[in-house]
Amino acid sequence: MNDTGDEKAIRDLMSELKRALRDRDAESLRGLYADDAVTYDLAPPLQLSAADPYIAGVRKWFSDWRTPIEMETRDERLHVGDDVAFSTSLSHMRGTKVDGEVDIWSRATFGFRKIGGEWKIVHEHTSVPFYMDGSFKASIDLKP
Amino acid sequence: MNDTGDEKAIRDLMSELKRALRDRDAESLRGLYADDAVTYDLAPPLQLSAADPYIAGVRKWFSDWRTPIEMETRDERLHVGDDVAFSTSLSHMRGTKVDGEVDIWSRATFGFRKIGGEWKIVHEHTSVPFYMDGSFKASIDLKP
Numbered sequence: 150m151n152d153t154g155d156e157k158a159i160r161d162l163m164s165e166l167k168r169a170l171r172d173r174d175a176e177s178l179r180g181l182y183a184d185d186a187v188t189y190d191l192a193p194p195l196q197l198s199a200a201d202p203y204i205a206g207v208r209k210w211f212s213d214w215r216t217p218i219e220m221e222t223r224d225e226r227l228h229v230g231d232d233v234a235f236s237t238s239l240s241h242m243r244g245t246k247v248d249g250e251v252d253i254w255s256r257a258t259f260g261f262r263k264i265g266g267e268w269k270i271v272h273e274h275t276s277v278p279f280y281m282d283g284s285f286k287a288s289i290d291l292k293p
Numbered sequence: 294m295n296d297t298g299d300e301k302a303i304r305d306l307m308s309e310l311k312r313a314l315r316d317r318d319a320e321s322l323r324g325l326y327a328d329d330a331v332t333y334d335l336a337p338p339l340q341l342s343a344a345d346p347y348i349a350g351v352r353k354w355f356s357d358w359r360t361p362i363e364m365e366t367r368d369e370r371l372h373v374g375d376d377v378a379f380s381t382s383l384s385h386m387r388g389t390k391v392d393g394e395v396d397i398w399s400r401a402t403f404g405f406r407k408i409g410g411e412w413k414i415v416h417e418h419t420s421v422p423f424y425m426d427g428s429f430k431a432s433i434d435l436k437p
Contacts, residue, residue, distance in 0.1 A: 224340065276333065287430065
């Protein structure tokens with residue numbers, strides 16, 4: 150596959166990720182990740198080192214939503230090599246959970262490997278910064 | 294340069310980053326980053342899109358330390374392609390700032406590009422998760 154093909158394949162993967170998130174489709178989401186994907190999520194723990202426990206957590210989290218989960222991205226950058234790639238973006242997540250409205254901007258880094266000819270997510274890092282004013286509060290109110 | 298050479302070059306870069314951090318050597322640190330590096334840091338804002346303002350912030354932060362900044366990493370994974378690479382690790386930062394001791398584990402993702410034959414950091418994402426208990430406190434007390 151040429152460079153353009155790889156780039157398109159990764160963009161398609163990320164579109165499918167947004168679709169699966171919106172539809173709270175944990176099974177499709179699982180198929181996008183390598184088995185040994187390392188994830189650094191908004192919630193503890195510091196890391197998970199396999200896709201199955203990550204998706205198990207996502208599935209539980211999906212059950213807390215009343216509406217589709219809308220994810221809009223901004224400032225997307227995609228770096229594609231022969232079989233290693235990564236992307237960076239700001240992500241705007243919106244919707245309604247059982248305990249209220251969600252409207253939060255975060256930062257997202259994805260790492261990809263081409264495995265058996267197919268691009269998979271091998272790493273996901275999502276975060277917000279925190280305030281250095283002594284409160285140590287997560288900065289969930291920032292906008293780009 | 295062969296695969297092993299690229300991997301070694303990136304590991305050397307990361308060793309030099311730790312050295313520069315320990316010695317609070319902002320000038321050497323600056324040399325490791327591409328001019329248009331995108332950084333997602335522990336502190337706001339959500340992102341910076343150039344190395345100069347990032348290093349300016351680091352330089353100011355260095356002045357708040359009384360001791361060398363020790364950075365130990367764990368669970369390091371390095372994915373190296375032809376001219377794109379990324380790494381993931383947990384980072385343990387320790388030392389003494391003017392306002393007290395620091396002892397914190399965070400997650401770090403670095404993205405690299407080979408530019409003019411030399412590997413540079415084009416992306417850095419450092420974070421801690423936050424507690425989903427309604428406090429929205431940054432999880433600065435986690436250990437791997």
